[in-house]
Amino acid sequence: MRVGIAGAGAAGLATAWLLDGVHDTLLLETRRDVGGNLRSVHPPAGSGTPTALDLGVQEVPLHLAGLTRRLADALGLDSGQWTRVPADRTIIRDGTSARRRADGAGTAHRGTGESSAHAADLLAKHAASWQRDDLAWIVRLEEVVEPWDLPRHVKDEAVYALPASVFGCTLLDARRLSARAVGAFYADRGDGADARTYRLRGGMQALAWQLARQCRSARLVPGAALRRVRRTAGRLEMIDGHGARHAVDAVVLALPAEAARCVLGSLGGAGRTQALLSTYTYRDLVYGVHEDPCYLPADRERWTPSTVTVHGPWAETTTWRARPGGDLFVSQLTHRGTLPRTVLATTAFRTPQPTPQMLSAQAELLSLQGEGGVYFAGHTTTRVDDLDSSLASAVAVARLLAPDSPRLARLAGTTGKEAP
Template sequence: MRVGIAGAGAAGLATAWLLDGLHDTLLLEARSDIGGNLRSMHPPGGTGTPHALDLGVQEVPLHLAGRTARLADALGLGDGQWTELPSGHAVVCDGAAAGARHACRTGAEEADAAVGLLSEQAAAWQREAVPWTVPLQDLVEPWDLPRHVKDEAVYARPASVFGCTLREARRLSARSVGAFYADPGKEADARTYRLRGGMQALAWQLARRCRSARLVPEAALRRVRRTGGHLEMVDSRGARHPVDAVVLALPADAARRVLGSTGGTGRIRSLLNTYAYHPLVYGVHDDPCYLPADRGRWAPTTVSVHGPWAESTTWRERPEGDLFVSQLTHRDVRPRSVLATTAFRTLQPTPAMLRAQAELLGAQGRGGLYFAGHLTTRVDDLDSVVASAADVARRLAPESPRLAQLTTTTGKESR
């Protein structure tokens, strides 16, 4: 079978890896680089040694994210290549004067209690199978908490993750938001890790292991056509690729555009139109401009609340000097020196989108069209993305030996 995959992010690469050696696979990528939301940079250290920093996916809870841990093991990325990250969060507020930071109305103890409540309740939402289409505000607003505590300690966290305003965060899916904060239980190990060489190394390793797949960078998929009972992918270079199945691991608007001339996809395009995105701009800098003046109050992750927005700063302590990865999308004040920037668009997990997604999943494989990545995941994390690739591969190549590797218990999960 000839399988065409659009998008060399984690979903597209994982799908190609699972199909490798079983089907004739073509992978088209619009950018010159691969990885999608797996993006790393290597600022030079004081001795010239590169130190990877991640601007996209920055950490994974390997002990909880089973498929990510199994995939890493299958790719030879063992324990020695992962670094445990320090935990801890703080919230600061920007005053009326640009860049002036002051204590939020919510005190540290109040904030910790509210976050603990969110963690506890999010776990209960999972146990009780609360519908994914219930908005966060329906479950949070009845809590006996002051308005400023709900905004600064509860809604600010998903607002920073999804790049939306505090008010928009209220209307996101409670289950989709809660998945990031749910208490894993007393016996679970919730530590998080990153690859020492950067999370993008996972993408590069996937590409290296796809020995029979053909990866074509800087060749975006322009349209999918049906010709003579077969599918055809037309890329941005004008090349035509006849295939038997197409896997779209793209943003919803890009997927909708490429299907514009494909017969029988009107309902799918309508569903994809329900997906909405917000921009997120990340920057690496060495100026602690978004953290409190007192270094003793710095936390590994700090969320700055300013006006309707909440944006995060991650602190990476290094012998060569501190570096910070900050969301810069809506900041009035920028760092003195920005070493690198990159832009993303983050999907908004609204109830309307999740209803459309459920119907889209029902159309999986119809007419040879498949969907992977965040188009089909209720939670936009790396483990869910890998699971989406496994679902497509299970339909196209159920005999794939690599599928079994994603369901084998690793040493990480038993510790």
């Protein structure tokens, strides 16, 4: 069988890797690079030694032994290539801040600091109960947060600000997201639970490149966006941006919903699928690397590895990396009124919004998986937009297309986040 895959992000590459040696695969990628949300840059340090900074997926909880850990082991990325990420976080607005340490304790600073730290802890504890009690995915965040006995400004600046910074939406729009989808990022794992997260020393994109290198029977075509899928002579045909036509037996779309909807436009019988994909909404997120600590408190003693700044209706994050050659920062720049003096690198993402409407459509989309030879992988099929869930979507596709794949057995299992 020949399988065409559109999108060389984590889901598309993992699908190709799982099918490698079982089917002939063709992988089309819009960008000249691979990785999708695994996107790293290497600005030089003062000594001339590059430092890897991640602009997309920045850290993963390897200790949970999920799919990311099993894949890293299978690819030969041993524990020596990972470094622990400090978990301290600060929320700032108008001179007030609240620090939340990795152990869950809050340290109050001026103004609403104590209330804000309490609100962040409250979100973590409730998010754990939503998972434990199987809260319906269509319940909006505001439905469970508004009854909390907290001042209005604390709910906005300490609860809704956190998902607003992750999904690039306003504080008001964050209220309308799925509580379960939001809570997956903040759930307290309980007393004594290991809250550590890790990043690859060479950047998370190294995981993508390792996947690509080990897809020996796949043909990877970068800079060739999929433009259209059509049916001809009983087979599917993928037409790329250069006009090249590729006959395949099955198509895996590891693409944003808006792109998938466009490429299916001329495929007969795909009307319902297109309608479902049209319910997905996105926000633009722009990240930049800079050396200017312009978004952090003036007092360096109050710097933390992650700082969420609430300004107007927006909340945006800055992560701090200390290094011998000078500090580096990765900041969301999408809505900032003032930009850093010098931006060393920038990149942009389209971030899906996990609304109840999207998640309802997603459940139906999954029921159409494989219909007419068309499959979906990546965030269009996952309730939680994280790396483990993206890999789980690739595993789900591989189970349908290559159940006897030797590599599939090494990654078998789910995280529980992505199941419909």
